[in-house]
Amino acid sequence: xxxxxxxxxxxxxxxxxFMLGLSFTVMGGIGTIVxxxxxxxxxxVSLGGLLLGWLLARIRAPWWLALLIVIGxxxxxxxxVVGYLLPFIWAIVRVVLVYALILGWWGPDGLPGxxxxxxxxxxxxxxxxxxxxxxxTWLLSLAGEGAYDPLPLQLVWGWALWCAAAWxxxxxxxxxxxxxxxxxxGILLAIAVFFSGINxxxxxxxxxxxxxLQVVSSWERKQHRWQTNQIxxxxxxxxxxxxxxxxxxxxIVVLSATLPQISISKIVNNLSTKFQECFSQSSQQxxxxxxxxxxxxxxxxxxxxxxxxxxSGLPRRHLLGAGPELTEQLVMLIKTSDPLPTxxxxxxxxxxxxxEPPPAYYxxxxxxxxxxxxxxxxxxxxxxxxxxxxxxxxxxxxxxVLTQTVQPVDSLGxxxxxxxxxxxxDRPSKITYRSNTDWAGTILENDETYVAQSWLLEPxxxxxxxxxxxxxxxxxxxxxxxxxxxxxxxxxxxxELTATASTPYDRAIAIEEYLRAFPYxxxxxxxxxxxxxxxxxxxxxKKGYCDYYATSMVVLARAAGLPARLAIxxxxxxxxxxxxxxxxxxxxxxxxxxVYFPGYGWIDFEPTGGRAPINRFAEDEPSPLPTLPANxxxxxxxxxxxxxWETMPLWQVLAIGLAxxxxxxxMSVLAVGVNNLRLGQLPADQLxxxxxxxxxxxxxxxxxxxPEGTTPLEFQNALVQYLDYLAENxxxxxxxxxxxxxxxxxxxxxxSLRYAPRPVTAEVGVTCLAVWRRxxxxxxxxxxxKKVRRIx
Numbered sequence: 001x002x003x004x005x006x007x008x009x010x011x012x013x014x015x016x017x018f019m020l021g022l023s024f025t026v027m028g029g030i031g032t033i034v035x036x037x038x039x040x041x042x043x044x045v046s047l048g049g050l051l052l053g054w055l056l057a058r059i060r061a062p063w064w065l066a067l068l069i070v071i072g073x074x075x076x077x078x079x080x081v082v083g084y085l086l087p088f089i090w091a092i093v094r095v096v097l098v099y100a101l102i103l104g105w106w107g108p109d110g111l112p113g114x115x116x117x118x119x120x121x122x123x124x125x126x127x128x129x130x131x132x133x134x135x136x137t138w139l140l141s142l143a144g145e146g147a148y149d150p151l152p153l154q155l156v157w158g159w160a161l162w163c164a165a166a167w168x169x170x171x172x173x174x175x176x177x178x179x180x181x182x183x184x185x186g187i188l189l190a191i192a193v194f195f196s197g198i199n200x201x202x203x204x205x206x207x208x209x210x211x212x213l214q215v216v217s218s219w220e221r222k223q224h225r226w227q228t229n230q231i232x233x234x235x236x237x238x239x240x241x242x243x244x245x246x247x248x249x250x251x252i253v254v255l256s257a258t259l260p261q262i263s264i265s266k267i268v269n270n271l272s273t274k275f276q277e278c279f280s281q282s283s284q285q286x287x288x289x290x291x292x293x294x295x296x297x298x299x300x301x302x303x304x305x306x307x308x309x310x311x312s313g314l315p316r317r318h319l320l321g322a323g324p325e326l327t328e329q330l331v332m333l334i335k336t337s338d339p340l341p342t343x344x345x346x347x348x349x350x351x352x353x354x355x356e357p358p359p360a361y362y363x364x365x366x367x368x369x370x371x372x373x374x375x376x377x378x379x380x381x382x383x384x385x386x387x388x389x390x391x392x393x394x395x396x397x398x399x400x401v402l403t404q405t406v407q408p409v410d411s412l413g414x415x416x417x418x419x420x421x422x423x424x425x426d427r428p429s430k431i432t433y434r435s436n437t438d439w440a441g442t443i444l445e446n447d448e449t450y451v452a453q454s455w456l457l458e459p460x461x462x463x464x465x466x467x468x469x470x471x472x473x474x475x476x477x478x479x480x481x482x483x484x485x486x487x488x489x490x491x492x493x494x495x496e497l498t499a500t501a502s503t504p505y506d507r508a509i510a511i512e513e514y515l516r517a518f519p520y521x522x523x524x525x526x527x528x529x530x531x532x533x534x535x536x537x538x539x540x541x542k543k544g545y546c547d548y549y550a551t552s553m554v555v556l557a558r559a560a561g562l563p564a565r566l567a568i569x570x571x572x573x574x575x576x577x578x579x580x581x582x583x584x585x586x587x588x589x590x591x592x593x594x595v596y597f598p599g600y601g602w603i604d605f606e607p608t609g610g611r612a613p614i615n616r617f618a619e620d621e622p623s624p625l626p627t628l629p630a631n632x633x634x635x636x637x638x639x640x641x642x643x644x645w646e647t648m649p650l651w652q653v654l655a656i657g658l659a660x661x662x663x664x665x666x667m668s669v670l671a672v673g674v675n676n677l678r679l680g681q682l683p684a685d686q687l688x689x690x691x692x693x694x695x696x697x698x699x700x701x702x703x704x705x706x707p708e709g710t711t712p713l714e715f716q717n718a719l720v721q722y723l724d725y726l727a728e729n730x731x732x733x734x735x736x737x738x739x740x741x742x743x744x745x746x747x748x749x750x751x752s753l754r755y756a757p758r759p760v761t762a763e764v765g766v767t768c769l770a771v772w773r774r775x776x777x778x779x780x781x782x783x784x785x786k787k788v789r790r791i792x
Contacts, residue, residue, distance in 0.1 A: 011216050015216050022185060023046040032202075045162040049163065056170045063170075137149075137469075164188055165185065178210060179211075186206060328586070329410060340580050364569045365568055367440055368568070373532045374533055382432070392424060490532070497511055497560070512605050546592070546610075553605060564593055565596075571611055572626070587626075592608070593605045691769070691772045702779070712747050
């Protein structure tokens with residue numbers, strides 16, 4: 001160790017610093033550009049590759065042997081790290097150590113059975129087989145349009161970074177040719193930048209570090225040669241070289257970033273243009289191939305819109321932070337076309353009877369596609385207006401038609417609720433959808449009882465496991481999108497949970513089961529400002545209600561390469577056997593996750609621990625429904641929920657309806673009378689300016705606009721001309737439009753008050769008040785008619 005420390009001279013230390021900087025620059029650039037990469041994995045393989053290359057250079061291994069070791073060891077390391085196989089390897093090592101201790105202490109007779117070792121070895125082989133199978137499937141997909149799978153993506157990029165870092169370190173320490181040694185790392189970064197089209201300042205940083213490493217490695221080689229040949233040199237020569245090299249490197253980087261003729265950005269853009277021109281016919285295939293490697297040209301994050309078809313009356317817990325609103329209040333009653341179930345019988349009778357409870361249906365209202373770190377939004381949508389019983393968007397996958405009659409009890413804001421995919425409804429509706437006929441929600445013309453048909457998917461577990469990963473391009477772009485600021489440990493957890501799951505369905509189930517182990521709680525604090533909600537729930541809060549569970553599953557599924565979205569509506573409610581219908585209460589307001597499976601469409605998943613798991617139509621027990629209270633009476637519950645005006649007799653409703661306008665009229669007459677008394681008591685010099693002010697206010701309300709500094713006579717002329725214009729365009733207004741003579745008399749009295757040499761008499765004030773009383777009703781009548789008929 002002391003010899004190793006002494007060997008780390010000043011140039012060697014700088015070489016290590018610059019090599020680490022180069023590797024981590026490439027790691028950061030690739031991690032930023034390539035979708036879904038794990039920074040922790042990249043850091044491990046970068047550092048491991050550098051150490052391996054340094055060790056190979058220390059033992060002076062030939063280049064061909066070093067290349068074979070780098071390639072083979074890199075594949076093994078990334079399979080173990082990416083596949084999260086270290087626990088299996090540690091289990092084998094632990095069992096072997098225990099066996100060795102027992103064998104050494106007790107002898108052969110004390111050796112226990114080898115079952116734990118066999119189990120650990122089988123787990124390792126099974127996990128390795130799943131990882132390699134997913135890698136092989138992904139490689140075969142590259143022959144066609146490609147497919148996105150984050151696990152092979154981690155394997156390929158991690159292995160490439162391992163090999164590039166190890167080979168670069170080997171060449172740097174073996175031959176001291178840093179620029180040549182760092183070419184593989186530079187190629188990785190250049191490929192990523194080329195296909196992504198983002199800011200390429202990372203290339204400038206990489207170039208400056210590579211030049212600095214070249215200078216230091218050359219200086220270290222010269223120092224070594226001088227020491228070997230016992231040649232003296234000036235001790236301060238290194239400082240002069242460092243200053244000159246640093247200045248030259250800074251000049252090169254600044255010039256490359258500022259001068260257009262040598263701009264790196266233009267070079268890359270020109271190469272991209274030439275490449276697309278040469279391969280214009282296969283550009284779509286190239287883009288698909290790049291997307292398979294996680295190299296998609298970055299576009300702005302999807303724009304947000306108000307969730308389509310979601311009124312203010314619905315619970316808003318999908319916004320994460322509105323808080324739970326769980327009550328026993330009735331929301332709706334639903335009858336389906338399923339055969340009427342048999343009411344449950346007492347235990348002693350039903351003991352030998354195969355009783356099948358009613359199906360547990362989720363009642364879907366809307367879906368959301370954009371996760372922003374704090375909650376959910378809907379992307380850009382379009383609306384189609386449909387007539388009654390007109391078919392909506394085409395469903396996907398095999399299924400059956402289910403008819404449901406929905407009777408709203410509480411205001412649902414005209415939202416269509418169905419189980420499964422809505423097909424048609426017996427009233428006009430507006431369907432909201434995203435591009436590629438991606439359904440987002442449906443709203444109705446009113447909130448009355450409606451009959452709807454929906455397409456109900458009932459695939460088995462075996463069918464979902466065999467669905468594959470043939471996702472359309474638009475689907476992956478929309479439903480694999482995650483914020484760029486999503487914490488890396490969230491992505492790491494998604495890969496850890498799904499690395500050894502062989503099918504997309506198994507990965508979804510692994511995430512669902514992991515989240516269902518979290519305790520359910522309604523008493524949770526609001527997420528801290530600036531922290532991602534999913535990160536807060538998974539690693540800090542570790543408890544919550546449906547929005548946290550559903551959001552976390554959608555985000556983890558997307559991070560694992562599964563297209564997923566958030567669904568809101570109502571969970572399965574209890575069944576009333578007296579009226580043979582589902583009773584949906586506010587307590588069933590719910591959000592859950594939907595994962596897309598090719599050939600079947602969107603399949604529901606229930607990650608919330610406080611809810612019963614979803615039955616996949618296998619041989620397991622049906623999903624249980626919530627139970628109603630033993631003394632539940634639907635008629636009493638509906639009566640208790642009615643408001644006082646709903647139970648009021650008709651004569652009381654009519655009396656209140658007539659009393660309200662009568663009261664308004666009486667109060668208006670009293671207000672006018674009081675105002676007349678107040679005006680009649682004012683002296684003329686106070687009354688006339690007040691009346692002039694009210695006349696000008698009425699003109700402004702009428703729509704007359706005049707500049708500041710307008711004289712009273714100019715106002716009079718403008719008001720009379722405007723009233724004449726209204727009378728010509730609307731003959732009916734001629735009967736109520738104020739007389740121009742009254743306006744002239746009132747304005748003339750005001751002018752005389754302001755400019756006449758003698759004060760006005762009390763008789764003039766009485767005359768002006770009488771004129772205003774005639775003028776006032778006509779002026780305000782004209783204003784009302786103009787606003788009601790929207791006369792311009």
